[in-house]
Amino acid sequence: MAVSGVETSKRVVVVGGGIAGGIIAKTLQSRSEVTLIDSKEYLEIPWAQLRSMIEPSFAERTLIKHSEYLTNATIITSHATNVTNHHVQTDDGQAFPFDYLVVATGHAGSTKVNRKDRLKHFQQDYEKIKASNSILIIGGGPTGVELAGEIAVDFPEKKVTIVHKGPRLIEFVGPKASRKTFNWLIKKKVEVILEQTVDLQSISEGEGVYVTSDGETISADCHFVCVGKPVASSWLHDSILKQSLDKKGRLMVDANLRVRGRNNIFAIGDITDIHELKQGFVAEKHALVVAKNLQLLMRGAPDKKLETYTPSPPIALVSLGRKEAVAQYPFGTLFGWVPGLIKSKDLFVGKTRKTLGLKST
Numbered sequence: 368m369a370v371s372g373v374e375t376s377k378r379v380v381v382v383g384g385g386i387a388g389g390i391i392a393k394t395l396q397s398r399s400e401v402t403l404i405d406s407k408e409y410l411e412i413p414w415a416q417l418r419s420m421i422e423p424s425f426a427e428r429t430l431i432k433h434s435e436y437l438t439n440a441t442i443i444t445s446h447a448t449n450v451t452n453h454h455v456q457t458d459d460g461q462a463f464p465f466d467y468l469v470v471a472t473g474h475a476g477s478t479k480v481n482r483k484d485r486l487k488h489f490q491q492d493y494e495k496i497k498a499s500n501s502i503l504i505i506g507g508g509p510t511g512v513e514l515a516g517e518i519a520v521d522f523p524e525k526k527v528t529i530v531h532k533g534p535r536l537i538e539f540v541g542p543k544a545s546r547k548t549f550n551w552l553i554k555k556k557v558e559v560i561l562e563q564t565v566d567l568q569s570i571s572e573g574e575g576v577y578v579t580s581d582g583e584t585i586s587a588d589c590h591f592v593c594v595g596k597p598v599a600s601s602w603l604h605d606s607i608l609k610q611s612l613d614k615k616g617r618l619m620v621d622a623n624l625r626v627r628g629r630n631n632i633f634a635i636g637d638i639t640d641i642h643e644l645k646q647g648f649v650a651e652k653h654a655l656v657v658a659k660n661l662q663l664l665m666r667g668a669p670d671k672k673l674e675t676y677t678p679s680p681p682i683a684l685v686s687l688g689r690k691e692a693v694a695q696y697p698f699g700t701l702f703g704w705v706p707g708l709i710k711s712k713d714l715f716v717g718k719t720r721k722t723l724g725l726k727s728t
């Protein structure tokens with residue numbers, strides 16, 4: 368295929384259509400032959416899903432069909448199952464040849480392949496929340512805390528309980544941010560139970576009673592499981608990249624974001640072993656560095672010309688309902704309306720859509 372700006376067009380296969388994979392596929396689509404393989408037909412902005420559970424129409428802007436922003440790429444809706452030196456294989460028996468491969472499988476996304484079904488799922492979650500007087504949230508990481516915040520602000524009359532295994536909420540940020548978040552939730556009448564678990568195998572929603580690892584009983588009309596998901600690298604376990612996975616299942620990359628020891632395979636986003644907080648804005652930076660490096664390689668540039676990636680400082684924002692948030696910056700922690708102004712109203716949805724070349728609204 369003749370593509371302007373490149374003498375011999377190279378085949379770039381991107382596996383994973385989250386923020387990282389979506390942005391690199393978009394950046395390269397007019398410069399090479401891009402194929403995006405994603406399990407779903409759409410890109411989901413993951414940090415917007417908690418708002419979509421209490422306001423399903425919010426999801427309309429946050430579930431973006433890959434075809435909306437990839438107008439010059441091949442989109443394959445399929446699950447990648449293996450990679451050889453020259454192909455990516457998918458669960459429907461297809462094999463996609465590549466000159467360059469970018470692995471961006473982050474975490475397993477929703478099991479809903481179609482956007483329509485995912486929208487329906489948010490509507491069902493909303494109905495469930497609306498119909499319940501009491502809600503149990505299992506897991507006090509960012510997902511559990513943001514969900515509790517959304518419910519506490521929009522449905523203050525509902526009894527929300529969080530059960531969290533660790534000694535403090537949102538352990539990926541510092542103790543101060545964690546303590547302020549705890550206090551905020553308590554003020555909103557959310558009950559927080561720390562250092563206990565709920566056995567996920569034994570729970571069933573209809574019963575209305577949940578027992579914690581310490582034998583405490585919690586009454587709740589429904590529950591949501593918000594425990595951290597492992598990275599989506601199991602599809603690489605029998606592949607040529609199996610030796611490139613660290614103990615946590617992350618792909619080990621070099622300073623140019625190439626999978627260590629591989630000339631033509633890169634990894635970006637949450638799947639990488641880079642020492643930094645796993646964040647979408649960081650995944651975007653990875654995508655832009657690798658897009659540059661691929662263009663350099665396609666033009667025949669030597670390795671020494673490749674761009675190196677500098678890990679980001681620890682910046683994180685956790686929203687607490689529609690107006691407030693807690694932010695961790697290298698210089699300290701911010702809490703309340705100020706970080707809320709940055710994240711909590713639109714949850715960076717307009718900004719992310721613009722990055723993908725779409726209207727923010």
Ligand SMILES: Cc1cc2nc3c(=O)[nH]c(=O)nc-3n(C[C@H](O)[C@H](O)[C@H](O)COP(=O)(O)OP(=O)(O)OC[C@H]3O[C@@H](n4cnc5c(N)ncnc54)[C@H](O)[C@@H]3O)c2cc1C
Binds near residue numbers: 404446474475510511
């Ligand atoms: C509650 C919460 C709040 C957050 N808030 C923020 C925030 O405010 N700002 C911020 O920058 N970041 C935030 N993050 C982090 C951010 O969501 C992630 O860092 C980011 O989404 C990582 O992007 P990714 O593309 O690497 O992976 P993912 O978004 O996980 O995408 C991976 C994609 O790969 C697909 N996939 C997986 N396996 C396969 C396979 N075998 N074959 C084909 N496709 C596959 C999945 O379906 C998915 O589409 C938040 C996260 C959470 C959970």
